Amino acid sequence: MRIHRHRQQKPKYNIPIYRINEKITNPEVRVIDDEEKMLGIISTEEALRIAHSKEMDLVEVSPKAEPPVCKILDFGQFKYQKEKEVKKQKAQSKEVDTKGIRLSVRIGDHDFDVRLGQAKGFLERGDKVRVELMLRGREKAHRDVGIEVAQRFVTELQKIYPLRIEQPIAYQMGKIIAIVARS
Numbered sequence: 361m362r363i364h365r366h367r368q369q370k371p372k373y374n375i376p377i378y379r380i381n382e383k384i385t386n387p388e389v390r391v392i393d394d395e396e397k398m399l400g401i402i403s404t405e406e407a408l409r410i411a412h413s414k415e416m417d418l419v420e421v422s423p424k425a426e427p428p429v430c431k432i433l434d435f436g437q438f439k440y441q442k443e444k445e446v447k448k449q450k451a452q453s454k455e456v457d458t459k460g461i462r463l464s465v466r467i468g469d470h471d472f473d474v475r476l477g478q479a480k481g482f483l484e485r486g487d488k489v490r491v492e493l494m495l496r497g498r499e500k501a502h503r504d505v506g507i508e509v510a511q512r513f514v515t516e517l518q519k520i521y522p523l524r525i526e527q528p529i530a531y532q533m534g535k536i537i538a539i540v541a542r543s
Contacts, residue, residue, distance in 0.1 A: 363454060376442075379420040380435050380483045389420070389430045401427055458488040458539065463513060465499050475517055483521055491529075493536040506536045509520050514538060 379385075384404055391399040391407045394416060399407075404418075409419040411432045419438060422429035431438075459482040461475050479489045491513055493506045512528050517523055517540060524543035530535060 373459070378435075378438075379423065380417050381411070384418065384420050384428070384430065386407075386428050388427045389418075390425065390427050391418075392429065392431045394432050407432070418534065454486060454540075456487060458490050460490045460492055461513075463491065463509055465492045465493070465495065465509060465531045467500070467509065476513065479513075479517055480520055483517070483523075483540075486542070488526060488539055488541040489517070491540065495534050500534060503531055503536070507531070510536050511536055514540060 362543070387404060388401055389404055389407055390401050393410070394414060399410070402416050405419050407430060410493055413431060416432050417435040418432055419435055419493075420428050420430050456489055461479050461482075463472070463475060467475075479491075482489050484509040491510055493510050495503065495506055499506065500517040514525070514529065516525070523540045523543050525540050526539065527537065
């Protein structure tokens with residue numbers, strides 16, 4: 361029996377849909393020709409005739425304008441350029457992750473410094489840091505000690521970078537949590 365593996369699909373990019381040629385429904389359109397010259401407001405049939413005589417397409421580039429703006433151009437090349445622009449924008453944008461750092465009430469100095477170094481690396485990359493301090497057993501009765509450790513961690517980070525506190529230090533369901541990001 362053959363094992364079916366899912367094929368990787370190409371990522372779909374958000375490219376706006378343009379109406380071309382006979383799909384343009386408005387009776388009159390403002391036309392710009394292939395040399396970027398304004399031809400003025402003319403009927404759609406006349407604009408289509410001009411586009412076909414130049415062996416090009418009539419593309420509605422601004423449908424919300426009154427009357428809609430259409431350009432005479434090669435649609436395949438136009439679509440390719442738009443796809444390239446969208447890919448470039450997507451490549452330049454960076455998604456921000458939230459990285460977690462776990463501390464404990466009885467954390468040693470060296471372990472504290474190691475976690476501080478990890479958080480520093482995350483902040484340098486542009487990620488957010490979620491400081492999490494788990495309270496176990498009798499530690500839950502002494503939340504103030506846990507809050508002090510978390511506060512010490514955040515103040516040490518603030519000495520290195522100016523921080524924006526996205527979620528202040530708070531106790532939630534047996535944990536002390538804070539989220540910080542580089543400002």
